[in-house]
Amino acid sequence: MHDKQNKVPAPRIPLQMQIEFRKSYGRQNAHGTLKNISLTGAFLETTSHELATEDKVILEFVVSERSRKMAATIIWKSTKGCGVEFKPFNKRDVQIVDDLMYFVQNRREFRKNLLEDIFKQAA
Numbered sequence: 852m853h854d855k856q857n858k859v860p861a862p863r864i865p866l867q868m869q870i871e872f873r874k875s876y877g878r879q880n881a882h883g884t885l886k887n888i889s890l891t892g893a894f895l896e897t898t899s900h901e902l903a904t905e906d907k908v909i910l911e912f913v914v915s916e917r918s919r920k921m922a923a924t925i926i927w928k929s930t931k932g933c934g935v936e937f938k939p940f941n942k943r944d945v946q947i948v949d950d951l952m953y954f955v956q957n958r959r960e961f962r963k964n965l966l967e968d969i970f971k972q973a974a
Contacts, residue, residue, distance in 0.1 A: 863887040863894075866955045870895070875907035875922065883932065888955075890948055892923070896932035904928055908935065914951045919944065 868885040872895070883897035895910075902908070906925045911918060921944045923935040939945045 863889045864952050864955055866951075868951075871911045872897075872908050874901070875909055880911075886932070888948065888952060890937075890945065890952070892926070892934060892936040894932060895935050902928060902933055907938075910935070910937075912948070912951060914954065917950075921948075 865887050866885060868888075870883055870885050871880045872883060873880045881897065881899045881901075883895045883899070886894045886896050888894075902925055904925055904927060908923050908925065909920050910923050911920050922938040922940065924938060925933045926936045927934045937944070937948065939948075
């Protein structure tokens with residue numbers, strides 16, 4: 852049996868992304884904010900008190916006008932939100948997370964380079 856306690860988490864990228872989600876058997880969407888993300892999961896900041904560890908949820912990602920719903924499982928919960936582990940159904944699920952991470956990282960690099968250019972010109 853594989854021990855989840857000793858599992859090393861994948862590298863996370865911080866972000867601020869509004870997202871809709873619902874319990875996999877639920878009908879009503881809730882709102883939250885993804886605060887960090889990796890290829891294997893994310894931290895979902897939410898005030899929804901209805902979520903519990905082991906709950907199955909459906910997250911709706913919107914990246915570059917593409918929308919994709921992905922299954923996830925709540926693996927831990929706190930008063931600020933919860934950790935979700937993605938349960939990708941196919942390669943497109945993995946691809947949208949990868950695209951989101953790439954987009955966030957490139958946007959950060961662009962801003963960093965822009966600021967460096969501004970400081971060089973001001974010096």
